Amino acid sequence: MSQSSLTRPVGEAVTTASSAEAAKGHRHGTRLQRLSRDKLLIGIGLPGAIALVLFQYVPLLGNVIAFQNYQPYLGITEAPFIGLQNFSFLWGGNPTFYNALLNTLILTIIQTVLVFPVPLVLALLLSSLAGERLKRLLQSILYMPHFLSWVIVVALFQQMLGNAGMLNTFLIQHGLPQFHIIGVPDLFRVLITTQAIWKDAGWGTIIFLAAISQIDQEQYEAAAVDGANSWRRLWHITLPSLKGLFILLLILRLGNSLNVGFEQIILQQGPVGLQASEVLDTWVFNNGIIGGNWGMAAGVGLVKMVVGIGLVIGANKLAHIFGERGVYEK
Amino acid sequence: MTTLEQAAAEGTRTRTSKRPVWMERPNPILQVIKFIALLISAVLVILPFWSVLATSFADRQTLNNAAGGMVMWPGRTLSLDAYKAVLSGGVVTRALVISIGITFVGTILSLAATAGLAYWLSRSRSFAAKPILLLVLGAVLFSPGLIPSYLLVKQLNLLDNWWSLILPVLVNAFNVIVMRAFFQELPAELFESAAIDGASSLTILTRIVLPLSKAVLAVIGLFYAVAYWNAFFNALIYIQTADKWPMALVLRTYVVNQTSIGGEDIGSSAGLPPQLSMEMAILVIAILPIMIVYPFIQKHFAKGVMIGAVKG
Numbered sequence: 001m002s003q004s005s006l007t008r009p010v011g012e013a014v015t016t017a018s019s020a021e022a023a024k025g026h027r028h029g030t031r032l033q034r035l036s037r038d039k040l041l042i043g044i045g046l047p048g049a050i051a052l053v054l055f056q057y058v059p060l061l062g063n064v065i066a067f068q069n070y071q072p073y074l075g076i077t078e079a080p081f082i083g084l085q086n087f088s089f090l091w092g093g094n095p096t097f098y099n100a101l102l103n104t105l106i107l108t109i110i111q112t113v114l115v116f117p118v119p120l121v122l123a124l125l126l127s128s129l130a131g132e133r134l135k136r137l138l139q140s141i142l143y144m145p146h147f148l149s150w151v152i153v154v155a156l157f158q159q160m161l162g163n164a165g166m167l168n169t170f171l172i173q174h175g176l177p178q179f180h181i182i183g184v185p186d187l188f189r190v191l192i193t194t195q196a197i198w199k200d201a202g203w204g205t206i207i208f209l210a211a212i213s214q215i216d217q218e219q220y221e222a223a224a225v226d227g228a229n230s231w232r233r234l235w236h237i238t239l240p241s242l243k244g245l246f247i248l249l250l251i252l253r254l255g256n257s258l259n260v261g262f263e264q265i266i267l268q269q270g271p272v273g274l275q276a277s278e279v280l281d282t283w284v285f286n287n288g289i290i291g292g293n294w295g296m297a298a299g300v301g302l303v304k305m306v307v308g309i310g311l312v313i314g315a316n317k318l319a320h321i322f323g324e325r326g327v328y329e330k
Numbered sequence: 331m332t333t334l335e336q337a338a339a340e341g342t343r344t345r346t347s348k349r350p351v352w353m354e355r356p357n358p359i360l361q362v363i364k365f366i367a368l369l370i371s372a373v374l375v376i377l378p379f380w381s382v383l384a385t386s387f388a389d390r391q392t393l394n395n396a397a398g399g400m401v402m403w404p405g406r407t408l409s410l411d412a413y414k415a416v417l418s419g420g421v422v423t424r425a426l427v428i429s430i431g432i433t434f435v436g437t438i439l440s441l442a443a444t445a446g447l448a449y450w451l452s453r454s455r456s457f458a459a460k461p462i463l464l465l466v467l468g469a470v471l472f473s474p475g476l477i478p479s480y481l482l483v484k485q486l487n488l489l490d491n492w493w494s495l496i497l498p499v500l501v502n503a504f505n506v507i508v509m510r511a512f513f514q515e516l517p518a519e520l521f522e523s524a525a526i527d528g529a530s531s532l533t534i535l536t537r538i539v540l541p542l543s544k545a546v547l548a549v550i551g552l553f554y555a556v557a558y559w560n561a562f563f564n565a566l567i568y569i570q571t572a573d574k575w576p577m578a579l580v581l582r583t584y585v586v587n588q589t590s591i592g593g594e595d596i597g598s599s600a601g602l603p604p605q606l607s608m609e610m611a612i613l614v615i616a617i618l619p620i621m622i623v624y625p626f627i628q629k630h631f632a633k634g635v636m637i638g639a640v641k642g
Contacts, residue, residue, distance in 0.1 A: 160381070262563060
């Protein structure tokens with residue numbers, strides 16, 4: 001998920017540049033003429049456009065239930081409006097909400113510090129390894145887990161590290177003390193973080209490897225001629241060249257910091273309990289769809305969306321301050 | 331690839347070293363350390379798959395020797411009992427058929443809708459392309475949220491209906507942008523000459539644009555297929571009846587939550603194989619399609635389609 005967001009800025013930059021060009025180029029006829037001229041073209045594109053608008057924008061209207069005492073049997077049109085009562089979680093001291101918020105923020109910080117730099121290290125290792133074929137084989141292996149669903153990843157982790165998993169079977173057979181991590185509330189964050197690294201660290205190297213391959217080789221040559229050894233070249237050329245990308249990715253991560261893996265966590269909530277595992281997304285699910293507290297769940301979701309958009313915009317501002325391009329340009 | 335290109339590629343490959351003259355010989359100790367670090371990462375990725383595969387083929391005897399836990403080697407004879415049991419009809423077989431159907435129908439519809447929309451937006455002078463493009467870009471930046479999406483699906487009467495697993499994810503905005511960028515790279519002369527010859531937009535799309543875009547269609551189609559196959563979240567909230575479960579929900583129930591698989595679940599009551607090997611067989615069946623398409627996705631990375639999109 002975070003990877004697709006990484007790839008956004010460039011695609012967008014390309015498109016905005018070219019559509020701007022097109023706009024100043026030609027402008028044929030009136031709106032109506034163009035409509036009739038393009039009707040076949042529009043017919044081809046319309047199903048996709050309708051699906052996009054219907055499932056991305058129409059649901060926004062449903063947020064109105066955040067201001068209602070919504071009950072499924074009444075429906076949106078009948079439900080009475082109750083003002084801001086559903087937003088009482090913001091000031092009313094709702095312990096489960098605060099717990100979910102706290103867990104979300106802690107997980108975000110842990111994942112930013114521990115998960116985020118791993119792809120950079122892996123990419124540096126890969127790019128400095130001699131032997132193209134070996135490198136390609138390792139890449140193929142390391143990218144693969146990205147394409148598995150969280151259900152599969154969680155199942156694999158259970159089979160490896162669970163109480164009856166491979167590791168503990170091995171430890172028992174050799175008379176060693178067992179190691180429990182699955183289903184232990186105190187180690188839940190460690191588990192989540194390890195899984196995130198296992199699944200996506202390899203995939204995350206792609207963007208760094210692409211950036212490393214873009215670095216001008218003449219810089220390395222000049223540095224080598226001046227007597228810089230490979231460590232100094234890494235320190236003075238490779239890392240500074242990747243600084244911009246690193247800051248950009250970090251800022252994107254910041255803009256995404258309220259999302260910490262719904263599927264991954266909901267699958268593993270059972271054994272560890274809500275105190276350790278509830279995050280904002282699972283709170284909305286558990287209280288809204290499961291618990292029937294529709295209005296407040298929608299309220300939390302709405303606040304989360306607004307804050308999320310604010311974070312993306314703020315993160316972009318930050319990117320511009322750092323002289324980077326950000327997700328979109330000014 | 332022509333034979334000439336192939337020869338050229340092999341020529342560079344057989345050259346002993348690509349190391350430029352200014353670069354010092356790689357330090358062997360350092361290379362070994364780096365290699366070992368990467369090897370450990372690769373083993374950590376492969377090991378779980380291997381163990382799951384081995385356990386799914388293990389017979390009862392081997393599993394008993396391993397105290398009922400996972401094994402690294404399936405024993406002297408490969409046992410297919412677990413696969414026969416879960417594929418003999420019942421909940422797993424049904425889920426497999428459902429998942430294949432959703433993946434197949436979903437991918438075709440998604441690809442058609444995405445290519446159509448991307449084509450509309452790629453023709454720079456087309457009607458309303460600009461506001462629609464803004465909507466697409468907006469859709470990349472935020473998602474509407476769980477409760478409102480659920481209410482919409484409910485309002486459309488799609489709850490507990492397989493279409494709820496396809497329609498809400500029919501068009502991925504990011505894929506539209508990638509495909510549009512690709513279409514825009516196609517030489518404008520092709521479009522102009524086709525238009526002069528009297529070709530309609532539809533003819534241009536089917537006769538010129540799509541045949542030239544096979545690589546990007548393949549990659550995006552594979553991405554959609556993987557997403558449909560893996561979809562768990564939507565299935566969890568929209569599908570209620572167990573008879574309609576796709577593989578992801580079967581995996582969650584029987585493998586993650588370890589609900590025991592009884593004879594009535596899989597339609598073969600006589601002599602069930604060990605639970606663990608049936609669970610692992612389900613897991614292997616869920617992973618297998620990803621493993622099959624993965625080399626194709628890889629190949630297109632290698633061609634630089636996705637990297638190209640990343641670099642811009």
